[in-house]
Amino acid sequence: MIREFGKPEGLEVVDLPVPVPGPGEVRIAPEAIGVGGVDAVIRRGTVAGHGFQEGHLLGSEVAGRVTAVGEGVIASWEGRRVWAFTGLSGGYAEEAVAAVDNVLPLPDGLTGADAVTLGGSGVVAHFALARAHFAPGESVLVRGAAGSIGITAVQLAARGGAGAVAVTTSSAERGARLRELGATHILDRAGEGEGDGEGGGKDRGEGFDVIVDIAGGPRLPHFLDMLRPNGRFLAVGIVAGQPPADFGARLLDRFRSSLSFATFSADTVPGPDQQAVRSAQFAEAARGELRTVVHEVLPLDRAAEAHRAMDAGTVFGRIVLAP
Numbered sequence: 501m502i503r504e505f506g507k508p509e510g511l512e513v514v515d516l517p518v519p520v521p522g523p524g525e526v527r528i529a530p531e532a533i534g535v536g537g538v539d540a541v542i543r544r545g546t547v548a549g550h551g552f553q554e555g556h557l558l559g560s561e562v563a564g565r566v567t568a569v570g571e572g573v574i575a576s577w578e579g580r581r582v583w584a585f586t587g588l589s590g591g592y593a594e595e596a597v598a599a600v601d602n603v604l605p606l607p608d609g610l611t612g613a614d615a616v617t618l619g620g621s622g623v624v625a626h627f628a629l630a631r632a633h634f635a636p637g638e639s640v641l642v643r644g645a646a647g648s649i650g651i652t653a654v655q656l657a658a659r660g661g662a663g664a665v666a667v668t669t670s671s672a673e674r675g676a677r678l679r680e681l682g683a684t685h686i687l688d689r690a691g692e693g694e695g696d697g698e699g700g701g702k703d704r705g706e707g708f709d710v711i712v713d714i715a716g717g718p719r720l721p722h723f724l725d726m727l728r729p730n731g732r733f734l735a736v737g738i739v740a741g742q743p744p745a746d747f748g749a750r751l752l753d754r755f756r757s758s759l760s761f762a763t764f765s766a767d768t769v770p771g772p773d774q775q776a777v778r779s780a781q782f783a784e785a786a787r788g789e790l791r792t793v794v795h796e797v798l799p800l801d802r803a804a805e806a807h808r809a810m811d812a813g814t815v816f817g818r819i820v821l822a823p
């Protein structure tokens with residue numbers, strides 16, 4: 501749990517009673533727990549104003565076996581291997597509870613680590629592109645592409661027939677890995693082409709039809725300038741912090757370009773729609789058609805180490821905890 505907002509050292513291992521699933525819930529013994537960028541954002545206190553408090557038990561997605569069912573849940577769930585969204589808390593645990601509506605059986609051939617790498621983030625990538633009305637032939641920039649949302653967004657844009665799939669990333673080595681996943685242009689975090697010898701910020705010229713932005717932060721306004729006329733900017737994450745309060749002025753400066761800025765949260769996508777996309781993505785991942793990148797699997801009691809790696813920026817893909 502988060503004893504103190506801020507550094508990873510503020511995370512503490514605590515003993516808590518085994519949770520009892522309430523009506524409509526199941527209890528799961530996780531074999532894998534996803535460590536998402538959102539966990540780091542909560543731990544740092546970035547979103548403390550949104551009701552997160554010290555004492556919070558982190559973890560929003562797990563994969564494992566159902567060990568108990570609550571009132572009103574069909575008993576046949578017990579013993580099944582599932583992925584589950586635990587609702588922004590309670591996942592970093594030896595026993596976790598989730599609403600049965602947020603649980604999905606795992607297909608054979610999909611590891612728990614793969615499931616928690618794709619489960620939450622894949623739907624964000626899918627619906628962000630859909631919300632941006634991305635169409636084949638359009639150019640896409642994924643900003644902050646080296647995390648699990650970005651890695652899926654790059655693959656979906658590439659196989660959706662994007663004219664170009666640019667990414668921002670912090671090193672040529674990470675850029676090369678993203679290129680293997682479908683990126684065509686590698687930019688640095690400032691949006692400049694670097695180290696790839698082709699394309700990039702300066703030569704890109706025309707800008708992008710769609711920007712899926714996982715980073716946010718002080719540089720966000722600069723990326724608004726990279727939109728083509730009729731371009732759509734989708735803010736899905738804030739791993740670099742909040743953008744400047746006056747960022748909207750950049751859009752108004754280019755009023756005649758008909759630009760759009762939207763925030764996007766998967767929370768506004770109906771649960772059954774999310775589950776349908778997730779189920780299809782799990783099947784694709786099990787068949788090897790959609791790639792997941794598990795950076796490392798660490799024991800649960802080394803959660804602080806996982807967060808140190810997140811803060812150090814050494815994670816490519818997703819860190820997974822295993823009880």
Ligand SMILES: NC(=O)c1ccc[n+]([C@@H]2O[C@H](COP(=O)([O-])OP(=O)(O)OC[C@H]3O[C@@H](n4cnc5c(N)ncnc54)[C@H](OP(=O)(O)O)[C@@H]3O)[C@@H](O)[C@H]2O)c1
Nearest residue numbers: 537538644646647648649669670737738739740764765766
């Ligand atoms: N919209 C939704 O429904 C939804 C759902 C879940 C999570 N989220 C949000 O999505 C974010 C997490 O996504 P994720 O797990 O895919 O991300 P992540 O793994 O935490 O980060 C993605 C990448 O961003 C880059 N990055 C880190 N700091 C940066 C900085 N200061 N400036 C520019 N780039 C930076 C890093 O790559 P490089 O080092 O290669 O640059 C990093 O690998 C969180 O903000 C979370 O709240 C949104």
